[in-house]
Amino acid sequence: MLRLTIWPRIKWRLRYFAGSARRTVVQAARLSVGVPDYDTYVRHLREHHPERQVPSYAEFYRERTEARYRGGGGRCC
Amino acid sequence: MIIQSAQCPRLHSQLAWGFVSILAAVCLGVIALRRGEPVNAIWLVAASIAIFAIGYRFYGKFVEWKVLQLDASRAPPSVLHNDGLDYVPTDKWVVFGHHFAAIAGAGPLVGPVLAAQMGYLPGTLWILFGVVFAGAVQDFMILGLSLRRGGRSLGNMLREELGQVPGVIAMIGILILMMIVLAVLALVVVKALTHSPWGTFTVVATIPIAIGMGVWLRWLRPGKILEASLLGLGLLMASIWAGKFVADSAVLSVMFDLDAQTLAWCLIGYGACASILPVWLLLAPRDYLSTFLKIGTIVLLAIAIVLAAPSLEMPAVTRFIDGSGPVFAGSLFPFLFITIACGAVSGWHSLIASGTTPKLLANESQARFVGYGGMLMEAFVAIMALIAAAAMHPGVYFAMNSPAAIIGTTVQQAAVTISEWGFVVTPEQLLQTAKEIGENSILSRAGGAPTLAVGMAQLLHHILPGEGMLAFWYHYIILFEALFILTTVDAGTRVGRFMIQEIVGLLYKPWQATESWSGNIAATAVCVGIWGYFLYQGAVDPLGGINTLWPLFGIANQMLAAIALMLATLVVVKLKRERYMWVPGIPALWLIICTLTAGYQKLVGPISFTEAANRYSAALAQGNLLAPAKNLGEMQQIVTNNRVDMILTAAFIGLIVVIMAFVARAILKALQHKEPTAKEESYVALNDLATH
Structure with a gap:
């Protein structure tokens, strides 16, 4: 009885944890090479600039790749 | 009852931290005091983790609460200026990953390897205590200052708090530092690839591989970074495997067997061409490979050290602390603190801590984790590099890192000279090591990368033995460092170009147009010309180049760190928190x-x-x-090179003295004011914004 009630919860927790860990790793990896989260950007555009056209992921990716090496910070030795 | 339950967690925590402190003391004691028999590297790993934990929990918090007075209720730039792209409130783990990937580079891997000539103890102590009291404080404080100033850059903050003139002077200093960094890193590649057909082939192969990835990402599968990177990684591994056949083939090995000067020219030409190509074609895809390989290799190194648990063959302290060392000249003070820059304290980080990171932090309360914690991570990488170097046979270490002018050009001469220093080694051992890693010679390969590669290959071989695997691992590490450095050279040339255009643009307007082709090419030529000059100088240097250029790099990097810490001190005084001015002030003075x-x-x-x-x-x-x-022409060249280095050193000294004078004047002025005068942005509550 106990097993039946607790096990689904643990499974759910684990799945949730694995999912969020995966998202974190993917986001960190993308950001490390200069590509921020696309979904966040789209959400930002929809909320604050509904008049602007939402770029496709490919367009977004190209623009960010150009922006990464346009002067500024750089990386360490 | 109530009092007891409130005290319970505190008691637990006190007990736990007491235990960590004892652990740190015991481990450090073992490392420092055990003589006669080799110490196991695990003691060093444990001591570092314990000290970093204590530093993070206590000193880091002290800086956060008392010195920076960070405020979780205050809206950070990511919220105030949210644009979904550069300014985005981001998960703290994601920011940490990004920040660490940006600060970790070849620096923490090279410096500790060179400093191992003095034994492992001096380097270890400087890394452990340097990072807790100087390096992490610098990164964290600059991040904190930038967070309160809309995520502004170090140069901007210097101009605001200190004035226009010192700001521009510091900017020129940063530009020179960058040129030296590029030259010294390119020299590391030259040293690793000299007369190494296997290594040269694999590094050349990265160019078509990266271009292939670029085309894939642009037209075939736009933006599929993971896919393209895995594909590239597979091809890289194949190129390492193919490199062995190139080295064995009589025809091909001649093609890729180059001397230092030719390699230097190749790199200069490559840097010039690569930095005017569109970024998506070569730079960006190689950046992906080098960033992911870097993190992967660091993890691999950590696993290898823990599993192999090597003992440290190098003595704790060698006789070379007196300044007579073959790897770099100069005694323990001040040259240890110059040689190990990244890993203990690195001025370069202040550029990153005031770059992208402050624009991403979702809350001020996460700054300690990212700024202080990120730097502790980097110090741990430095400790691991030190372990890899110290775990090697000391004779092999000195053979690899001493210039030919000191140990000669044959294994017999080298073995005799090094054995005379007290590190007994036979010519057979040196030959055997070279053969195992698939190279003709291991002599005089200064620069850190080859030494680390041998050290790491031996560790990895220990846990994953196999025929010919040592050579594979060696070339993997060389490839990883070269890939990473080429990316830095390429990206650095672009950044340098923008900086030159900005500085020249102050005097002559047309140069400021970064879209103009003629301006771009002229600025690129100037930029490549400067670092190329120092690279070539290193390639023909009598003492092998690293010996000359690394101290220049170290002086420049620590100079920048001193400037960043001076800025932090000035701001602390301007905020009327004078009683804490020693926190950034003492490390600034020390540097x-x-x-x-x-x-x-x-x-x-x-x-x-x-x-x-x-x-x-x-x-x-x-x-x-x-x-x-x-x-006689080459003689004249050496004279000129040394004169240029003299001028540069004098310029660094002048620069730091001038900035110091400006800072001292500003501090005295701020002390007289009754009110805070720092140029912080005004307080906006996070809660007010959340309701919008």
Whole structure:
């Protein structure tokens, strides 16, 4: 009885944890090479600039790749 | 009852931290005091983790609460200026990953390897205590300052808090530092690839691989980074495997068997071409490979050290602390603190801590985790590099890192010389090591990368044995460092170009147009010309280049760190928190003392550039040739190079003295004010914004 009630919860927790860990790793990896989260950007555009056209992921990716090496910070030795 | 339950967690925590402190003390005691028998590297790993934990929990919090007075209720730039792209409130783990990937580079891997000539103890102590009290404080404080200033850059903050003139002076200093960084890193590649057909082939192969990835990402599968990176990784591994056949083939091995000067010219030409290509074609895809390989290799190194648990063969302290060392000249003070820059304290980080990171942090309360914690991570990488170098046979270590002018060009000569120093090694051992890693010679491969590669390959071989695997791992590490450095050279040339355009643009407007082709090409030529000059100088240097250029790099990098810490001190005073000005102030003073002393010793005395210039010019006047110059033209070249280094060292000294004077004046002025005068942005509550 106990097993039946607790096990689904643990499974759910684990799945949730694995999912969020995966998202974190993917986001960190993308950001490390200069590509921020696309979904966040789209959400930002929809909320604050509904008049602007939402770029496709490919367009977004190209623009960010150009922006990464346009002067500024750089990386360490 | 209530009182008890409130005290319970505190008691637990006190007990736990007491235990960590005892652990740190015991481990450090073992490392420092055990003599006669080799110490296991695990003691060092445990001591580092314990000290970093204590530093993070106590000193880091002290800086956060008392000095920076960070406020979780305050809206950070990511919220205030949210644009979904550059300014985005981001998960703290994601920011940490990004920040660490940006600060970790070849620096923490090279410096500790060079410093191992003094034994593992001096380097270890400087990394452990340097990072807790200087390096992490610098990164964290600059991040904190930038967070309160809309995520502004170090240069901007210097101009705002200190004035226009010192701001521009510091900017020129940063530009020179960058040129030296590019030259010294390119030299590491040259040293690793000299007469190494296997290594050269794999590095050349990265160019078509990266271009292939670029095309894939642009047209075939736009933006599928993971896919393209895995594909690239597979091809890289295949190229390492193919490299063995190139090295074995009589025809191909000649093609890829290049000397230092040719390699230097190749790199200069490559840097010039690569930095004007569109970024998506070569730079960006290689950046993906090098970033992911870097993190992967660091993880691999950590696993290898823990599993192999090597003992440290190098003595705790060698006789070379007196300054007579073959790897770099100069005694423990100040040169240890110059040689190990990244890993203990690195000025370069202040550029990153005031770059992208402050624009991403979702809350001020996460700054300690990212700024202080990120730097502790980097210090841990430095400790691991030190372990890899110290776990090697000391004889092999000195054979790899001493210049040919000191140990000769044959294994017999090298073995005799090094054995005389007290590190007994036979010519057979040196030959055997070279054969195992698939190279013709391991002599005089200074620069850190090859030594780390041998050390790491031996560790990895220990846990994953197999025929020929040692050579594979060696070339994997060389490839990883070269890939990473080429990316830095390429990206750095672009950043340098923008900086040159900005500085020249102050005087001559047309240069500011970064879209103009003629301006771009001219600025690129200037930029490549500067670092290329130092690279070539390193390639023909009598003492192998690293010996000369690494101290220059160290002085420049620590100079920038001193400037960043001075800025932090000034802001603390301006905020009327004078009683905490020692927190950034003492490390700033320490770095000023180190850089000025090192600069002075490089100008006057037996290890100075002046002495070398005079010696060669005296010989030249009498028509004598000194090794390695083969004709009078080369003699003249060496004299000129040393003169240039003298001027540069003098410029660094001048620069730091001028900035110091400006800071001192500003501090005195701020002390007289009753009210805070720092230019912080005004407080906006996070809660007010959340309701919008």
